[in-house]
Amino acid sequence: MKKLKRSARLVDMTQYLLARPHTLISLTAFADRYQSAKSSISEDLAIIKEVFEEQGIGELNTLAGAAGGVRFAPKTRKDVALERLLSICRQLEQPDRLLPGGYLYMTDLLGQPAMMQELGRMFASAFADRDIDVIMTVETKGIPLALAASFFLNLPVVIVRRDHKVTEGSAVSINYVSGSAKRIQTMSLGRRALKEESRVLIIDDFMKAGGTIQGMVDLLHEFRAVVAGVGVFVESGEVAQDERLLHDYVSLARLTEVDLKTRQIKVQPGNYFNSDSK
Amino acid sequence: MKKLKRSARLVDMTQYLLARPHTLISLTAFADRYQSAKSSISEDLAIIKEVFEEQGIGELNTLAGAAGGVRFAPKTRKDVALERLLSICRQLEQPDRLLPGGYLYMTDLLGQPAMMQELGRMFASAFADRDIDVIMTVETKGIPLALAASFFLNLPVVIVRRDHKVTEGSAVSINYVSGSAKRIQTMSLGRRALKEESRVLIIDDFMKAGGTIQGMVDLLHEFRAVVAGVGVFVESGEVAQDERLLHDYVSLARLTEVDLKTRQIKVQPGNYFNSDSK
Numbered sequence: 001m002k003k004l005k006r007s008a009r010l011v012d013m014t015q016y017l018l019a020r021p022h023t024l025i026s027l028t029a030f031a032d033r034y035q036s037a038k039s040s041i042s043e044d045l046a047i048i049k050e051v052f053e054e055q056g057i058g059e060l061n062t063l064a065g066a067a068g069g070v071r072f073a074p075k076t077r078k079d080v081a082l083e084r085l086l087s088i089c090r091q092l093e094q095p096d097r098l099l100p101g102g103y104l105y106m107t108d109l110l111g112q113p114a115m116m117q118e119l120g121r122m123f124a125s126a127f128a129d130r131d132i133d134v135i136m137t138v139e140t141k142g143i144p145l146a147l148a149a150s151f152f153l154n155l156p157v158v159i160v161r162r163d164h165k166v167t168e169g170s171a172v173s174i175n176y177v178s179g180s181a182k183r184i185q186t187m188s189l190g191r192r193a194l195k196e197e198s199r200v201l202i203i204d205d206f207m208k209a210g211g212t213i214q215g216m217v218d219l220l221h222e223f224r225a226v227v228a229g230v231g232v233f234v235e236s237g238e239v240a241q242d243e244r245l246l247h248d249y250v251s252l253a254r255l256t257e258v259d260l261k262t263r264q265i266k267v268q269p270g271n272y273f274n275s276d277s278k
Numbered sequence: 279m280k281k282l283k284r285s286a287r288l289v290d291m292t293q294y295l296l297a298r299p300h301t302l303i304s305l306t307a308f309a310d311r312y313q314s315a316k317s318s319i320s321e322d323l324a325i326i327k328e329v330f331e332e333q334g335i336g337e338l339n340t341l342a343g344a345a346g347g348v349r350f351a352p353k354t355r356k357d358v359a360l361e362r363l364l365s366i367c368r369q370l371e372q373p374d375r376l377l378p379g380g381y382l383y384m385t386d387l388l389g390q391p392a393m394m395q396e397l398g399r400m401f402a403s404a405f406a407d408r409d410i411d412v413i414m415t416v417e418t419k420g421i422p423l424a425l426a427a428s429f430f431l432n433l434p435v436v437i438v439r440r441d442h443k444v445t446e447g448s449a450v451s452i453n454y455v456s457g458s459a460k461r462i463q464t465m466s467l468g469r470r471a472l473k474e475e476s477r478v479l480i481i482d483d484f485m486k487a488g489g490t491i492q493g494m495v496d497l498l499h500e501f502r503a504v505v506a507g508v509g510v511f512v513e514s515g516e517v518a519q520d521e522r523l524l525h526d527y528v529s530l531a532r533l534t535e536v537d538l539k540t541r542q543i544k545v546q547p548g549n550y551f552n553s554d555s556k
Contacts, residue, residue: 111435157389
């Protein structure tokens with residue numbers, strides 16, 4: 001790379017860091033890339049850090065020492081996230097989303113790239129400090145959320161299938177009971193998709209009693225893997241506490257009321273917004 | 279936003295543009311955001327444009343006039359793309375990817391966020407100048423690619439399902455013949471997922487004879503929608519020309535040889551790299 005002026009260097013460092021979340025970049029790598037002194041690089045990083053934090057798009061963490069460097073952790077400030085989430089709640093409350101059986105149509109939202117980025121960034125903020133090797137979801141509607149989170153956390157995704165496909169190679173299948181419908185269903189994961197003892201973050205779009213997620217937890221046991229966290233976009237608040245199969249999870253939104261007669265839907269912020277932490 | 283120094287403004291403009299691909303941003307919006315003169319904003323944009331183009335991450339196009347502004351089009355330069363694609367081909371050629379029936383295991387690659395971003399950016403480069411309203415794919419393995427492309431093109435995604443789910447509302451289903459296996463299968467899309475006369479870019483992970491993609495084309499007709507383009511990650515070169523159902527498509531890679539006995543796999547760049555254009 002040819003030697004850049006300071007202004008051009010700032011632009012390039014910004015795009016370079018944004019494209020490599022949760023990746024440690026040594027000051028030496030930057031100094032080489034720009035043929036600049038480490039002291040200049042450090043000054044530039046201080047400017048970038050301030051802007052990223054003021055704009056609420058993430059943290060720039062500096063690790064000192066020989067093995068040190070800088071790492072960008074994409075995050076959304078809680079107050080910014082809450083504002084965005086409330087606007088998403090209003091969209092989820094549109095009466096024409098109501099489907100037979102009290103289901104909520106949200107496929108359109110899961111196909112909006114900007115909204116997926118926002119939700120993925122919220123999951124990335126919620127789980128930034130956990131020790132995670134891989135993100136898991138089950139087809140189909142959880143996939144956009146899992147992929148968005150995977151980018152901001154720089155983690156691979158594995159997708160559990162509803163049936164066993166030839167393109168997955170040999171697979172482990174389990175049966176599980178979908179908590180709300182009490183139906184027995186199957187899910188399956190290719191043997192080579194997950195290393196033993198992986199630490200897994202489970203992401204899904206919707207949780208009622210939690211049967212599907214409990215199925216994924218059971219599947220993880222077959223791989224001797226462990227649950228490092230569970231994140232859902234919308235949880236149903238219409239489940240009695242003792243019917244819930246799962247208690248330790250992060251929800252971004254909570255469906256608190258569905259009235260089929262008046263077609264009234266109420267969606268509120270999920271438990272992620274309960275605590276007062278930043 | 280408080281008034282920023284030039285250096286901080288460059289950092290913020292860079293992150294702001296990168297987060298909003300294919301979105302027209304007026305100079306006035308930037309001038310207001312930074313409480314700066316349009317002439318200073320124009321100078322900053324010129325610096326950003328030069329870095330983006332030199333680094334091969336995209337174009338910054340300026341539209342003059344009252345309704346004018348600036349638009350970031352993420353692109354990968356062909357030479358950079360080819361280099362990355364060749365390294366992906368080498369990964370696809372690993373002998374242990376070979377599955378019974380001559381299928382290729384590539385689920386792990388489709389779960390790598392950095393690789394999905396690279397492939398998504400290649401699709402975004404290939405289709406940047408077409409008039410497209412929405413991206414369509416069929417579950418499950420095409421989804422990561424479609425979502426990655428959707429972000430860089432700033433377009434919504436619709437996902438065709440293999441069966442009709444209650445959470446999609448009323449749906450249109452069609453039968454299609456998978457070209458290679460000659461099996462009759464079903465695919466389905468929710469009525470409200472696609473507006474009539476939409477211009478649709480179809481993205482999928484693998485194409486042999488093209489039966490699945492032809493199925494999506496047939497489904498589009500049911501919605502009076504039109505095909506604006508077809509992009510596949512890997513096409514199989516083991517199909518005779520007269521067996522191919524589809525001729526107008528962009529492929530990033532081409533599987534040219536699968537020898538089950540010697541376990542030899544050969545993958546080469548796809549037709550996207552045929553032309554000499556940038």
